[in-house]
Amino acid sequence: MSIIYMHQVSKYFGQEKALDGLDVEIGSGEIYGFLGPSGAGKTTTIHLLTGQMPITDGEAEVFGKPALQMKRRENLQRIGIMTEASGLYQRLTVQENLALFAKLYGVKQPKKRIDEVLELTGMQGDHKKLASKLSKGMTQRVLFARAVLHEPELLFLDEPTAALDPASSSRIHRGLKEMRERGTTIFLTTHDMQEAETLCDRVAFLDDGRVQLSDKPKLLRQAYADGTISVELKDGSAYSLQQTKDDAAKLADWIGSGRVAEVKTNLPTLGDIFIQTTGRELV
Amino acid sequence: MNFSIVRTYSIAAKDMKELSKNMFVLTTAVMPFLFALMFGRQDDIPLVVHYLVINLTFASVTCFVQTALIAEEKEKKTLRSLMLSPATSTEILTGKSAVAAALTAATLVICMQITGYVPEGVYVYAGLAISLVFYLMVGLLLGLLARTLVEASVLILPVIFILGMGGLFIEFFQQYDIAAWLEYLPNFQLEYIAAAVGRGGGLADVSGYLLVITGWTVAAAVLTVAVYRKRTFIEE
Numbered sequence: 001m002s003i004i005y006m007h008q009v010s011k012y013f014g015q016e017k018a019l020d021g022l023d024v025e026i027g028s029g030e031i032y033g034f035l036g037p038s039g040a041g042k043t044t045t046i047h048l049l050t051g052q053m054p055i056t057d058g059e060a061e062v063f064g065k066p067a068l069q070m071k072r073r074e075n076l077q078r079i080g081i082m083t084e085a086s087g088l089y090q091r092l093t094v095q096e097n098l099a100l101f102a103k104l105y106g107v108k109q110p111k112k113r114i115d116e117v118l119e120l121t122g123m124q125g126d127h128k129k130l131a132s133k134l135s136k137g138m139t140q141r142v143l144f145a146r147a148v149l150h151e152p153e154l155l156f157l158d159e160p161t162a163a164l165d166p167a168s169s170s171r172i173h174r175g176l177k178e179m180r181e182r183g184t185t186i187f188l189t190t191h192d193m194q195e196a197e198t199l200c201d202r203v204a205f206l207d208d209g210r211v212q213l214s215d216k217p218k219l220l221r222q223a224y225a226d227g228t229i230s231v232e233l234k235d236g237s238a239y240s241l242q243q244t245k246d247d248a249a250k251l252a253d254w255i256g257s258g259r260v261a262e263v264k265t266n267l268p269t270l271g272d273i274f275i276q277t278t279g280r281e282l283v
Numbered sequence: 284m285n286f287s288i289v290r291t292y293s294i295a296a297k298d299m300k301e302l303s304k305n306m307f308v309l310t311t312a313v314m315p316f317l318f319a320l321m322f323g324r325q326d327d328i329p330l331v332v333h334y335l336v337i338n339l340t341f342a343s344v345t346c347f348v349q350t351a352l353i354a355e356e357k358e359k360k361t362l363r364s365l366m367l368s369p370a371t372s373t374e375i376l377t378g379k380s381a382v383a384a385a386l387t388a389a390t391l392v393i394c395m396q397i398t399g400y401v402p403e404g405v406y407v408y409a410g411l412a413i414s415l416v417f418y419l420m421v422g423l424l425l426g427l428l429a430r431t432l433v434e435a436s437v438l439i440l441p442v443i444f445i446l447g448m449g450g451l452f453i454e455f456f457q458q459y460d461i462a463a464w465l466e467y468l469p470n471f472q473l474e475y476i477a478a479a480v481g482r483g484g485g486l487a488d489v490s491g492y493l494l495v496i497t498g499w500t501v502a503a504a505v506l507t508v509a510v511y512r513k514r515t516f517i518e519e
Contacts, residue, residue, distance in 0.1 A: 052367075073371060077369050085363050086364050087360030088361065089297065089361055090359055091300070091305065092297065096300070103293040104290055104293060104369060106289075
């Protein structure tokens with residue numbers, strides 16, 4: 001069964017079209033990356049799927065129910081959300097912030113669970129710090145910890161690692177992988193192609209309110225590869241070979257004479273494919 | 284699902300903790316004490332002064348604390364997180380109102396100790412109770428309308444001057460036609476209830492005043508609920 005199903009979803013803000021016939025289907029336990037530049041409609045999609053906004057046209061379902069019903073308590077219990085509009089209580093400590101939400105979500109054994117999410121995000125030594133004293137990276141990690149505190153079945157993350165230091169990003173990535181291992185479905189928006197490639201089972205390129213392309217990152221890269229192979233020899237010279245009989249013979253000769261230092265297929269990055277597909281950069 | 288005491292209490296306890304460290308709000312909430320100390324030294328304190336302190340408590344403690352709690356949640360982006368948690372609107376609003384109500388009760392008791400005023404009769408208590416709900420609603424409404432704590436502190440000024448300190452200015456306004464309309468404000472109606480009860484009046488003498496305050500409260504509640512419901516959606 002699909003966890004998220006969107007069919008021909010459109011969203012207008014007045015006369016302005018934000019989403020234009022969006023088709024998305026996400027299965028259980030997937031990490032689905034929604035990639036696109038600022039203003040492409042990524043955050044709007046999260047707002048629609050979490051019931052914070054009505055759709056203008058089409059069908060949007062989460063757990064087989066209309067997305068607008070996600071605002072109901074029993075449904076909110078099943079999802080975790082971390083968006084740009086998430087904040088911490090600045091005069092409370094990390095522990096107090098998490099303890100409040102543990103109570104609101106009715107988390108069983110809250111102390112144990114808080115310790116687990118602090119460990120997951122590498123914040124265990126900072127639980128007594130006031131939220132106002134946290135760096136941007138630490139704040140994001142605590143927000144992530146709060147979003148997964150109640151072990152949601154579905155997690156919405158809107159640019160979770162935007163402008164973060166590598167250490168904080170890596171912590172969040174580790175946390176996401178652990179959540180996937182537990183069977184959590186993750187809907188992730190990002191414009192970081194490296195992040196998408198490392199984490200996502202499938203990605204979709206969103207541009208002008210439409211999904212322009214969607215597939216597994218590796219398959220996309222293979223599909224858009226130009227078929228050339230780069231070869232670097234031990235003497236420092238480099239060659240680009242085509243997949244032809246002549247070039248295959250040349251490569252075999254280099255290998256046979258022990259001259260090859262490195263061979264790799266030239267796969268485009270997801271960023272290259274995005275530009276090729278949409279004619280725009282991911283900024 | 285049912286109303287959860289645990290969730291409501293958690294929200295109230297969190298607000299109390301945050302508020303205890305918020306000097307900006309606390310210094311505004313201290314205003315009724317200053318007035319009580321200033322006027323409480325007189326030998327014979329007129330009713331209008333007692334109700335100046337009481338109405339100021341409602342405006343600067345009940346209303347402002349409520350406004351500040353909500354506005355700060357919006358400013359720090361925590362209100363949406365609360366709204367997206369399983370806590371219902373009723374639990375969130377009750378939890379927040381409990382804090383403002385508790386602080387109001389404590390302030391009123393202390394100020395009345397200072398000024399030596401003891402409310403008499405069930406109608407005065409009824410008036411005080413309905414007024415408390417009215418100011419809680421106005422506080423919520425202003426909090427929902429304000430985007431930041433600073434904006435909230437500006438929005439609260441008319442409430443403090445007109446509803447909190449109206450008693451000080453009423454004589455000035457009496458030379459204008461507007462005075463007749465101002466007397467229908469809940470702060471004056473509350474004072475009229477106390478005056479009527481003081482003269483030995485019964486239900487027939489105070490029911491009109493009680494109805495006016497109730498009318499204000501219902502109007503404020505309807506408006507607040509409408510705005511809150513609108514705010515549960517992202518503004519488009």
